[in-house]
Amino acid sequence: MNPTALSRRDFLRLSLLAGSSLALAPFLKACTPEATPTPPPVGDLLAPLDGLDIERFFEESFRLLLLRDPEGLTELGLGDLYGVGDADLTDVSDAFIRQTQALESGILARLRAYDRSLLSDSQALSADVYDWYLDDLVRLHDYMYDDYPLNPIVTSLHLRLYFLFTEYHPLENAADARAYISRLSQVGAKVDQILEGLSLRRERGVILPAFIIRVILPDLQEVAGAEATRTWFHTTLAEKLDLASLPAEEGTDLLAQAQAHITSIVIPAYQRLVDFFEDLLLQASDEIGVWQFADGEAFYACALRHHTTTETSAVEIDVLGVQNLERIHAEMRVLFTSLGYPPEESIPALYTRLVNDTGVHRGQESVAAYEAAIQQAGLLLPEAFDLSPRAQVIVTGGEMGDFYMPPAYDGSRPGIFWARTSGATPRFGVKTLAFHETIPGHHFQIAIAQELPDQPAFRMGVSFTGYAEGWALYAERLMMELGAYQDDIPGDLGRLQAEAFR
Secondary structure, three states: OOOOOOOHHHHHHHHHHHOOOOOOOOOOOOOOOOOOOOOOOOHHHHHHHOOOOHHHHHHHHHHHHHOOOHHHHHHHOOOOOOOOOOOOOOOOOHHHHHHHHHHHHHHHHHHHOOOHHHOOHHHHHHHHHHHHHHHHHHHHHHHHHHOOOOOOOOOOHHHHHHHHHHHHOOOOOHHHHHHHHHHHHOHHHHHHHHHHHHHHHHHOOOOOOHHHHHHHHHHHHHHHOOOHHHOHHHHHHHHHOOHHHOOHHHHHHHHHHHHHHHHHHHHHHHHHHHHHHHHHOOOOOOOOOHHHOOOHHHHHHHHHHHHHOOOOOHHHHHHHHHHHHHHHHHHHHHHHHHOOOOOOOOHHHHHHHHHHHHOEEEOHHHHHHHHHHHHHHHHHHHHOOOOOOOOOEEEEEEOOOOEEEOOOOOOOOOEEEEEEOOOEEEHHHHHHHHHHHOOOOHHHHHHHHHHOOOOOHHHHHOOOHHHHHHHHHHHHHHHHHOOOOOOOHHHHHHHHHHHHHO
16 A cells, blocks of 8 residues: 555644544444435344343444444454354445434434333443433434545545455454355445445535545555456465465465456456546645535534533634643743754744754654554553453564554454554654553553453443543653653653643
């Protein structure tokens, strides 16, 4: 994949439009536009939930939602446990999404029918969490076609496919390979479903800004213009599958099947995406923001509530942000002055000076630097925590990077921090990003949640942006308090830069 070159400001501006929570969700959060036809009936799906005690209701209703996203089950390592394996792609057609919405609404209505006075304290807490989560999904139904499902964020549908095939899909034996090939055969249908959704958005005037189209087009063109055996679909299978453990003819046949599907199905599908976006580019502008949409103000408010889990208004958030930036910038000035930097220079100019003075990591140096930071965090954590996750976290280098992927529930895959090995990584920012994304940040919080005993499955899998990102921001400051930046003023300036970004 081609590296995505977006500034932090661009990334922040795009996150809302992309629907990204910066942590992969356990299943597809789908919504429909205004004035859509009544979704197909889901009574048969909901009927088994009637009459269940609350504990069984939690499990069975969440299972219904998870089963609608086989890609998500593979990401979580739950395909076999839920009895569906890893051979299917997630349906993102308009009809399927509408049915999912009806299911979400039906589950919420049934949850609210339980008499809360009969629940234990722990059951009531779980019911409150589940209610907020489902209610949030239902509130977002009206705005499905106000988002951009293909974007530069790692939760984009095309990037989700990339990581599904290259990282998440197991390839330990011939059965795994056959499931992989089954998924290859479905890429064309999946792309057509994506194009259906993009066309519905286009009809509503929801068009990806031109500068974003130019960012994602190379990823699509890379596949559309490649020979089948040079695509990451094929190289992943060839590199990960242990051909030596298979009869010679079987291994050869599996690779040949994959090549045939890539040639006849995958590459033409990606070409259809390229054609669509090249055509869309002719009418796209560089304007960005949901203010452009008829329901943009309402969508913005709904999205703020979704990401913050509060009723705080945009104006209140802006005031809070300005106040905090003034505080953070003042703290930065003190540290820059201690380094002897000119007090009259702007904050951006001072950080440019800091990069020049402290240097950058390139290539695999970045991986080693993040590993060292994680090791340092591990030595300091016993001062603050008496609980650590069993799941390990590893650092992997790649052209795309600076993000975290949670471990699989079944223990088959550790947490992964992707370190960007393309371009330059400023040295002063490595510690803070490592603490934020791994320990005691995202990995610490998410892996422990997965491992907690006697919790409903949704309590282990559902992520709320305000909490997840809030915890990681707390983790950055905690490491400062534990001495991680002692005698490291540039590193502490990296922490403050990250706090200002957040």
